Amino acid sequence: MRLALVPRELAAETVADLLHHNMIVRNAKISRSEEIVLIPVNEAGEKYCISIGLKVIEGETHGRKDESPHRLIQKALDLPEEKMRLLPHKWELFGDLAIIRLDERLREHEEEIGRAYAKALGVSSVCVDRGGVKGEFRQPTVDLIYGETSESVRLENGILYKMDVCKLMFASGNVDERARMGELDCKGEIIVDMFAGIGYFTLPLAKYTGAEMVYACEKNPVAFKYLQDNIRLNDVTGKVCPVLGDNRSLPLAGIADRVVMGYLKGTRDFLWKGFELVAPGGVIHFHETYNVKEMPHALTRDLTLSSGGREYKVETLREVKSFAPSVSHYVADIKVYD
Ligand SMILES: C[S@@+](CC[C@H](N)C(=O)[O-])C[C@H]1O[C@@H](n2cnc3c(N)ncnc32)[C@H](O)[C@@H]1O
Numbered sequence: 405m406r407l408a409l410v411p412r413e414l415a416a417e418t419v420a421d422l423l424h425h426n427m428i429v430r431n432a433k434i435s436r437s438e439e440i441v442l443i444p445v446n447e448a449g450e451k452y453c454i455s456i457g458l459k460v461i462e463g464e465t466h467g468r469k470d471e472s473p474h475r476l477i478q479k480a481l482d483l484p485e486e487k488m489r490l491l492p493h494k495w496e497l498f499g500d501l502a503i504i505r506l507d508e509r510l511r512e513h514e515e516e517i518g519r520a521y522a523k524a525l526g527v528s529s530v531c532v533d534r535g536g537v538k539g540e541f542r543q544p545t546v547d548l549i550y551g552e553t554s555e556s557v558r559l560e561n562g563i564l565y566k567m568d569v570c571k572l573m574f575a576s577g578n579v580d581e582r583a584r585m586g587e588l589d590c591k592g593e594i595i596v597d598m599f600a601g602i603g604y605f606t607l608p609l610a611k612y613t614g615a616e617m618v619y620a621c622e623k624n625p626v627a628f629k630y631l632q633d634n635i636r637l638n639d640v641t642g643k644v645c646p647v648l649g650d651n652r653s654l655p656l657a658g659i660a661d662r663v664v665m666g667y668l669k670g671t672r673d674f675l676w677k678g679f680e681l682v683a684p685g686g687v688i689h690f691h692e693t694y695n696v697k698e699m700p701h702a703l704t705r706d707l708t709l710s711s712g713g714r715e716y717k718v719e720t721l722r723e724v725k726s727f728a729p730s731v732s733h734y735v736a737d738i739k740v741y742d
Pocket residue numbers: 540541542573574575576578598599600601602604621622623624627649650651652666667668
């Protein structure tokens with residue numbers, strides 16, 4: 405049996421990633437030590453793990469006792485039946501931590517609930533997402549309820565994303581869009597990522613597409629610090645130029661073969677800058693939320709108002725995810741001609 409050796413803090417995310425791609429030997433046991441988790445992988449998994457820098461060895465495994473995490477969580481807790489029923493069946497993994505949503509009626513039991521989820525899911529920390537993101541920097545309302553730290557590293561499509569989940573948002577629903585950015589052919593291109601965050605789109609663009617340089621602009625100093633860490637972590641120093649500040653002040657008019665505008669609910673107010681940055685023949689990836697009934701007219705209106713009379717064409721328009729009833733997150737790929 406081939407076993408991938410994974411550092412404990414990356415284990416939860418690696419397992420999720422490998423399962424998603426059918427690369428785990430499912431009836432074998434995942435074993436743990438203090439520092440390392442041994443994950444049984446098939447041939448495709450072995451190749452993938454080696455490609456992202458993990459070591460794979462030959463070793464022994466045992467049959468797995470199949471008990472769902474939710475069952476383990478219930479067994480670990482001593483709560484009245486009506487409260488047991490409120491325990492969440494879903495969670496999101498971010499590296500070595502899990503994020504859950506918790507009914508207010510469970511607030512007084514948060515610490516023991518956190519401990520039970522940590523043990524059952526094999527993570528070191530558990531956070532509660534109280535819902536929503538706030539302000540210009542899109543800060544989440546997330547609290548640490550178990551463990552030492554809310555900072556971890558997520559492995560997704562071979563990219564490592566490090567951040568603090570209590571301070572910054574990570575839209576797991578944008579996973580396909582992050583993957584799509586990494587699949588583009590950007591050989592020799594100059595790219596400007598106007599809302600870089602921790603490197604959501606910058607990192608796959610710099611790592612996989614052949615881009616010459618990605619200018620990654622981020623206004624929030626906390627996100628910017630993680631952007632710098634992630635550039636080093638993913639070995640793309642020299643391919644990314646991180647810029648701390650407001651993208652509206654970028655002095656890069658007309659240089660970009662590609663502009664990425666990965667913001668929501670107000671990106672239209674920055675669209676004029678996207679047009680200013682893009683070179684003739686370039687592309688803008690424009691993200692925005694729209695009422696589904698108003699599409700595509702509302703997009704046409706925004707483009708007309710911001711294009712400064714330049715000629716352009718919406719090459720593709722995709723719905724990334726549903727955002728609220730009748731409101732969706734869209735991304736438009738806009739080719740700018742002159
Ligand atoms: C949170 S990200 C959006 C989510 C991301 N697309 C994903 O896949 O999860 C948006 C980032 O834009 C940054 N931002 C907002 N206004 C900005 C501006 N005027 N200039 C530069 N960065 C800005 C925010 O601080 C934030 O980090």
